Amino acid sequence: MADLAEIPARASLELSNMAKMQQIRERVLLVSSEHSKNRLIDELSQLYTECGPYPSEPTLYEWELTVADSRPFSSGGFGDCRRASLLGRHPVVMKCSRDCFTNEEAIRRAKREMKVWKNLQHPNVLSFIGSFELDSPSRLYMVSPLMENGNLKEYLEASPDADRLLLVIEIADGLNYLHTREPAVVHGDLKAANIFISKLGKPRIGDFGLSETVTKSSENSAGSNGNSPAFKKGGHPRWQVPEIMFNHLQRTTSTDVFAFGRVIYEVYAGTVPFVEHEEPYLGIYVAVRRGVLPPRPAAFSDEYLWLLMAHCCTTNPQERPSAQDIIRYLKCDDATRRGAMLLSLPHSVQKSRNKSLTLKIPIGLNLSTLRERLGLNNAAGQSMSSLLGLGIKPSKKRPMIKCTVVYTP
Numbered sequence: 321m322a323d324l325a326e327i328p329a330r331a332s333l334e335l336s337n338m339a340k341m342q343q344i345r346e347r348v349l350l351v352s353s354e355h356s357k358n359r360l361i362d363e364l365s366q367l368y369t370e371c372g373p374y375p376s377e378p379t380l381y382e383w384e385l386t387v388a389d390s391r392p393f394s395s396g397g398f399g400d401c402r403r404a405s406l407l408g409r410h411p412v413v414m415k416c417s418r419d420c421f422t423n424e425e426a427i428r429r430a431k432r433e434m435k436v437w438k439n440l441q442h443p444n445v446l447s448f449i450g451s452f453e454l455d456s457p458s459r460l461y462m463v464s465p466l467m468e469n470g471n472l473k474e475y476l477e478a479s480p481d482a483d484r485l486l487l488v489i490e491i492a493d494g495l496n497y498l499h500t501r502e503p504a505v506v507h508g509d510l511k512a513a514n515i516f517i518s519k520l521g522k523p524r525i526g527d528f529g530l531s532e533t534v535t536k537s538s539e540n541s542a543g544s545n546g547n548s549p550a551f552k553k554g555g556h557p558r559w560q561v562p563e564i565m566f567n568h569l570q571r572t573t574s575t576d577v578f579a580f581g582r583v584i585y586e587v588y589a590g591t592v593p594f595v596e597h598e599e600p601y602l603g604i605y606v607a608v609r610r611g612v613l614p615p616r617p618a619a620f621s622d623e624y625l626w627l628l629m630a631h632c633c634t635t636n637p638q639e640r641p642s643a644q645d646i647i648r649y650l651k652c653d654d655a656t657r658r659g660a661m662l663l664s665l666p667h668s669v670q671k672s673r674n675k676s677l678t679l680k681i682p683i684g685l686n687l688s689t690l691r692e693r694l695g696l697n698n699a700a701g702q703s704m705s706s707l708l709g710l711g712i713k714p715s716k717k718r719p720m721i722k723c724t725v726v727y728t729p
Contacts, residue, residue, distance in 0.1 A: 337371035345375065348383065357383075365407040373441060374406070376450025380463060385452055387414070399529065403466065411466035412449060416459050423457060429529065430460045436505055437462070437528040444494030446516055446526035467516035467524065472583075475517040476590065484587050487523050488625070489650045491515060494525040495580055496643035499573045503533040508571045510579035511559045512586040530555060534572060557604045558582065558593045562635050565608060574637040580646070581632025588620045588629075611635040630669045639666040 344364045351357050361383075368374055385404050392400035402414045417426035430451070437448045449463040469475045472491075476482060498505040507514075508530030516526050555564070561578040563569045582593045593614040597603040607614075613630055620626060628649060632640055641649070 334371055334373060337367050338373055338375050341367050341371065342375040342377075345381070345384075349381070361407050365409050368407065368410065372447065374449045376463075380450040380452040385412070385414075385463070387454065399527075402461075404463070406449065406463070411468075412463050413466050414452065414454075414461040414463050416461045423459070427460050430462055433528050433531065434462060436531045436533060440498070440505070440528075442494055442497040443522065444490045444524055445497060446524040464526065465518075467526075468519040469517035469521065472512035472515040472517060472523060473586065473592075475521075476512075476587065479521075482521065485625075485650070488584055488587055489647070491523050491525065491583060492580070492643060492646045492650060494523070495576060496647055498525070499576065499643045501533075503535045504573055505531060506534050506571045506573055507531050507576050507579075509555050509559075510576055510583060511556070512583060512592075515583070530571070532571065534570070557601045557608065560608065561637070562608050562611075563637060565605065572637070573643070574640050577632050577640045577643065577646070578637075580643075581629045582614075584625055584629040584632065585614055585620070588622060588625055589614070589617050590619055591617070608635075627665065627669065631665055634666060634669055636666070639669075 341364055344360050344367070348357055348360045348364075351360065384407060386408055387402060387404045389402040389404075392402055394401040399415045399417055404412050404414050406412045417429050434448065434451060440448065446464050446467070449465065452461045452463055453459065454461055469478070472487070476484075495507070495510070498507060507525060507528065509527060510525070514525070514527040516524050518524060557565065559579045559582045561575045564571065564575060585593050594601075594604045594607060596615070597607075606612075611634070613633060616626065628641075628646070632646070634640055
């Protein structure tokens with residue numbers, strides 16, 4: 321409750337600091353003395369350190385940015401990135417559209433991305449600082465904080481002992497923030513390469529080039545809000561959902577959940593989904609159409625996370641969990657969350673189980689109901705060979721019983 325009580329006070333402080341920073345920005349434009357200008361910039365930098373959000377409307381000024389790279393240090397599907405510093409102290413990244421786009425196309429893409437991105441503020445979402453025009457002819461850059469540990473893929477390669485469950489939980493927190501806004505924000509291109517890791521090892525969802533806002537009434541409609549064919553078809557088949565691949569429906573919160581399942585795979589398998597398939601990716605299209613999961617490597621040993629991944633990646637969007645469901649599963653204790661998730665799994669996911677699991681079940685659940693809800697009476701021909709209680713005596717204070725379920729063909 322204390323944390324909730326602090327939220328209005330923190331928001332009020334941020335607004336106050338933002339107003340002060342905007343006033344200082346305007347004063348810098350008026351002073352002629354370099355000493356006075358530098359003093360104001362020092363004050364502005366201190367407030368930015370304390371506040372976080374930066375008041376960059378209508379645009380960043382030339383004196384606010386110092387460009388470090390003459391060439392891009394990183395490139396993605398649509399954008400190039402260059403390093404710079406904000407106020408001479410804060411490392412940032414400047415992103416613009418690739419040279420293959422006309423200036424008109426590049427500006428249109430950047431404005432569409434900024435429209436979604438600029439209003440987002442969450443610890444697990446990459447912050448938008450502002451926009452800036454540079455070069456000749458002029459190009460529009462989007463500016464965000466530099467993430468010192470690179471993207472999630474790079475971070476896990478460099479830090480194999482990282483807490484993978486914590487990373488998955490925090491990514492889910494960021495996704496839930498996007499999906500519970502009004503209107504909801506659909507990321508549209510969630511994958512390890514678009515999740516960035518801060519100096520302290522915190523994940524932040526970034527790259528909103530395929531993002532859009534949706535309402536409940538607009539989800540599951542055809543097309544994609546009048547955007548270009550390139551926008552509608554954007555995204556890689558390794559993370560893409562069947563309803564977009566084959567039915568040309570628009571992106572929804574459910575399509576993000578599917579991609580989140582693929583991110584779980586990347587975190588625990590240590591590789592991209594369907595790494596064995598290369599262009600033109602025909603094998604991936606066949607696998608996605610048939611609902612086949614990526615191969616499970618030995619490194620992916622966590623049975624619960626495998627099942628959660630399979631649940632997110634089911635082909636029926638109505639059977640996928642919401643981001644809120646995912647967080648609830650991830651944050652409760654191991655045995656309880658396994659039991660809760662297993663009892664809610666659709667039958668299409670049951671075939672992804674390993675042979676045995678330990679879980680908690682409601683003590684009032686009879687054996688035949690348990691068999692049905694665990695999918696043990698389906699066409700897969702599985703049967704339950706044993707249901708073994710582990711010595712936990714049910715009581716009013718403990719309305720669940722811990723047990724091990726062993727599956728045999």
